[in-house]
Amino acid sequence: MTNDKDNTITGKITRALAERIIAGHIAPGTKLRQDYFAEEFGASHVPVREAFRRLEAQGLVVSEPRRGVRVASFDIAEVHEVAEMRASLEVLALRHAAPHLTAAILDAAEAINRTGENAADVRSWEEANRAFHRLILTPCGMPRLLTTIDDLHAASARFLFSGFRMEWEAPTDQDHRAILKALRDRQFDVAAATLARHVKWIGTKPGIKTRLKTPS
Amino acid sequence: MTNDKDNTITGKITRALAERIIAGHIAPGTKLRQDYFAEEFGASHVPVREAFRRLEAQGLVVSEPRRGVRVASFDIAEVHEVAEMRASLEVLALRHAAPHLTAAILDAAEAINRTGENAADVRSWEEANRAFHRLILTPCGMPRLLTTIDDLHAASARFLFSGFRMEWEAPTDQDHRAILKALRDRQFDVAAATLARHVKWIGTKPGIKTRLKTPS
């Protein structure tokens, strides 16, 4: 979505705000004032507004005309929704990527998976997790699909970072290992089914906060 | 995505441009100059820029920093990609919507289907087709999923209107009838499978222009 080589001020502001919202540094429902961020980034408010439009399309903020934008709130239903969408689309991507997966890619995925298992905090675990999924899905060669999946990952990460589980330990990622094994064995159906279950499971973790929506 | 009650100038420009791009009135690859549209809509170029950002997120235009935006080009691969994504996501939506489908909704869908079959041109057929899909999918109650599907429908419509088939006749929509029948019989798996096949078929129609990409 947001091109990494987008070096415009709008691009920088978009990335910075997306980062903060995903990390949970700005609470859901918070009103985002354009003048405030214009000053913070040493810019005028025009690029801030453009950043708002991008974030809006990504689903990270909601905008009411003449009333500004607020950080999007989300509830357990949306977490499920995103999980289901990811499951559907990542399976689709994997089906198309599978024939193009080389041993080298699978080795790299395994390495990243180990990195994730040794991660010290949620943040770096999520980064490794995202890299893992990206690595095995990218060869599908479907750019629109991949950017949509990226947006969904951002939404998932937001949930993950929302502190629904205070203490956190790096899990040995059994599912990832099973997916890789199935891919090596060319058992693509097994890999796809495992991936679907794996992604959907994220939305059903125990101990979920059900009240994240802001009282309107 | 774009809220219909968005009465801001940005909103109007966004809708007008999206309309034209989808209808094929502006050719893929065409450079969109902000000053031109600012004057046309009697506005300054700031809301035009915001509209560009929205269209960019929708995939209707592509933007290169400092070089402006162009109407997004698309090739046969992307048509397939969109069809596959629609198939996956519409099936997901239908699975969640199915339990909430009432006889009244199915009757309305059947009526819309007849409207489509009597359509005089591609334009009105597409409108009825889109209404049909929307009607049976909306009860899924997954807003994010529905807006994503809407964006994909826009991309599909763009392809449909791109004149890949000069003469056009309204088809009796056999698939739609089959889907409705399966839904009435509570055979949700049949309905889902038919829907998937139906949507994917769009990308495989004969007589497709394969050279829509602009020579870069």
Add this chain to the structure above:
DNA sequence: AGATTCGTTTTTATCTATAATTTTGAACCT
């Protein structure tokens, strides 16, 4: 006291002006 209206303040949305970058084209050199 509680509600309501009106005016002030804050914030958004838009316009006009300026700066920076890219494109275009002509002159120049080989």
Add this chain to the structure above:
DNA sequence: AGGTTCAAAATTATAGATAAAAACGAATCT
């Protein structure tokens, strides 16, 4: 002639200024 360099023109990106709408609060009325 063909290519290259440099300057002029066009266009994008951003800043600063203005207008309009909404939020807020105080004063008034019931």
